[in-house]
Amino acid sequence: MIRLSIPVRQALSKLTLPVLIAAAFGLILLGKADAVMAERAQMALADALAPIYGLLAGPLARLRDVAGSAGHVLTQASENVRLREENEQLRKWQAIALALDAENATLKANLQWIPEPAPSFVTARVVADASGVYARAVLLSAGPNHGITKGQIALDDRGLVGRVTEVGARSVRVLLLTDMNSRIPVTLGDSRSRAILTGTNGPRPRLAYWTEDTPPVEGERVVTSGEANAFPPGLPVGTVRYNAQKVPEVELASRLDRLEIVRLFDYGMRGVLPPEASMARPATERRR
Amino acid sequence: MHERTPGIRPPQTLARQLDVAARRCFPGATIALALLLLAAPLGLPGQAGLQAALALGSVFFWSLFRPTSLPPPLVFLLGLLADLLGYGPLGVGVLIFLVTHCVAMLWRYQLLRQGFLLVWLVFLAVAAGAAALQWALTSLLTFRMLPAGPALFQAILSAGLYPLLAVVLTRAHATVAEPARA
Numbered sequence: 228m229i230r231l232s233i234p235v236r237q238a239l240s241k242l243t244l245p246v247l248i249a250a251a252f253g254l255i256l257l258g259k260a261d262a263v264m265a266e267r268a269q270m271a272l273a274d275a276l277a278p279i280y281g282l283l284a285g286p287l288a289r290l291r292d293v294a295g296s297a298g299h300v301l302t303q304a305s306e307n308v309r310l311r312e313e314n315e316q317l318r319k320w321q322a323i324a325l326a327l328d329a330e331n332a333t334l335k336a337n338l339q340w341i342p343e344p345a346p347s348f349v350t351a352r353v354v355a356d357a358s359g360v361y362a363r364a365v366l367l368s369a370g371p372n373h374g375i376t377k378g379q380i381a382l383d384d385r386g387l388v389g390r391v392t393e394v395g396a397r398s399v400r401v402l403l404l405t406d407m408n409s410r411i412p413v414t415l416g417d418s419r420s421r422a423i424l425t426g427t428n429g430p431r432p433r434l435a436y437w438t439e440d441t442p443p444v445e446g447e448r449v450v451t452s453g454e455a456n457a458f459p460p461g462l463p464v465g466t467v468r469y470n471a472q473k474v475p476e477v478e479l480a481s482r483l484d485r486l487e488i489v490r491l492f493d494y495g496m497r498g499v500l501p502p503e504a505s506m507a508r509p510a511t512e513r514r515r
Numbered sequence: 516m517h518e519r520t521p522g523i524r525p526p527q528t529l530a531r532q533l534d535v536a537a538r539r540c541f542p543g544a545t546i547a548l549a550l551l552l553l554a555a556p557l558g559l560p561g562q563a564g565l566q567a568a569l570a571l572g573s574v575f576f577w578s579l580f581r582p583t584s585l586p587p588p589l590v591f592l593l594g595l596l597a598d599l600l601g602y603g604p605l606g607v608g609v610l611i612f613l614v615t616h617c618v619a620m621l622w623r624y625q626l627l628r629q630g631f632l633l634v635w636l637v638f639l640a641v642a643a644g645a646a647a648l649q650w651a652l653t654s655l656l657t658f659r660m661l662p663a664g665p666a667l668f669q670a671i672l673s674a675g676l677y678p679l680l681a682v683v684l685t686r687a688h689a690t691v692a693e694p695a696r697a
Binding site: 243244247248250251252253254255256257258259265268269272276280283284287291353354355356357358359360361362364365366400407427428484485486487 | 551554555556557558562563564567586587588590591594595596599600601602603604605606607609610613614616617620649652653656661662665666669
């Protein structure tokens with residue numbers, strides 16, 4: 228080791244901080260200039276951490292269950308009453324759904340309807356919360372050779388969750404509906420009018436750009452629309468709720484605050500993807 | 516550093532050197548661990564904010580009270596880890612941590628003689644500055660005006676958590692993170 232004189236060493240130690248601050252600015256510029264490199268670095272770290280988070284996921288889920296069941300004990304009686312009422316209603320709806328399903332089947336048979344192919348999907352566990360102050364995303368753990376690609380659509384058991392934005396060797400990042408950068412074409416309830424669902428980083432994304440004569444109605448069902456070839460039509464998103472400022476928001480069907488397992492569907496949608504992704508795989512033909 | 520002070524000391528065995536090294540690593544290791552653990556899906560409300568608040572408070576505390584255990588290159592690496600975990604624009608977290616470290620180092624000699632309240636007030640300003648810097652840089656790097664709400668929430672959360680964090684870290688500062696006790 229080189230032995231430096233004390234003044235030189237003092238000068239060097241004084242210089243470290245300015246040099247590092249300059250390096251931080253350099254890193255900001257580099258991250259902006261070469262976004263692919265930044266993304267690769269992030270996914271490399273995610274790949275390295277995914278197995279560790281995967282190991283933690285089991286005990287964490289058990290811990291949450293224990294905490295959850297402790298809360299349930301207190302509200303059990305009222306919860307049971309509510310569930311019984313809900314069950315009554317659901318029975319009615321089930322009867323209606325079965326009748327409609329049968330009717331739909333006969334109508335389709337008469338029309339010689341070509342059924343849409345069932346999309347393939349993979350299931351993955353949510354292992355980390357990849358959110359920042361200005362981002363809402365989750366990290367999924369996927370086995371090697373998972374075959375997941377950018378733009379695949381994530382759903383939980385109740386509804387739409389988001390879209391795959393980054394793919395690593397062992398992990399996948401999903402941008403949630405609530406992220407500020409999320410824009411999703413949706414269809415509103417019975418009016419079939421179109422709107423855009425924009426994330427706000429809050430729990431409820433907002434509706435924007437609906438047609439002037441059909442404003443969103445409180446309690447209306449919101450599903451995805453097939454426009455822009457980014458989503459298949461008809462995936463459940465949530466219900467319209469007006470907030471205190473009279474702005475239409477969507478109460479999501481999916482439970483983004485307690486995501487554990489999501490399904491990633493490959494609908495072959497390549498409508499809205501950055502150029503480098505669509506170059507790797509030529510755009511498929513539009514269905515309509 | 517304490518090798519120069521007079522007094523009777525135990526011999527420098529390997530075990531003792533390891534002990535000293537471990538105690539010196541304590542600040543960096545706990546901040547890194549907190550960053551990693553709070554990225555797990557714990558389902559806590561405002562978890563992303565909590566992660567940033569705890570890291571900022573810890574960086575400030577250790578920079579102020581034991582800068583030898585948290586040298587600038589380590590601060591740089593911790594910022595990089597926070598950036599890579601948080602998927603924000605790369606480098607913003609690094610800059611915020613370094614500036615916080617810098618502020619704590621600059622006012623070190625004045626602040627160390629003051630009570631907790633003044634240190635907290637200074638951290639209040641640091642937290643507000645950090646949130647503003649993050650908001651401004653992220654807005655600049657994504658080419659759009661981001662809402663100021665999350666930044667405000669972040670500043671309040673950081674400042675509000677600091678007293679609690681300081682209680683725990685002060686205890687650690689005198690016990691497990693003290694190289695002289697090795």
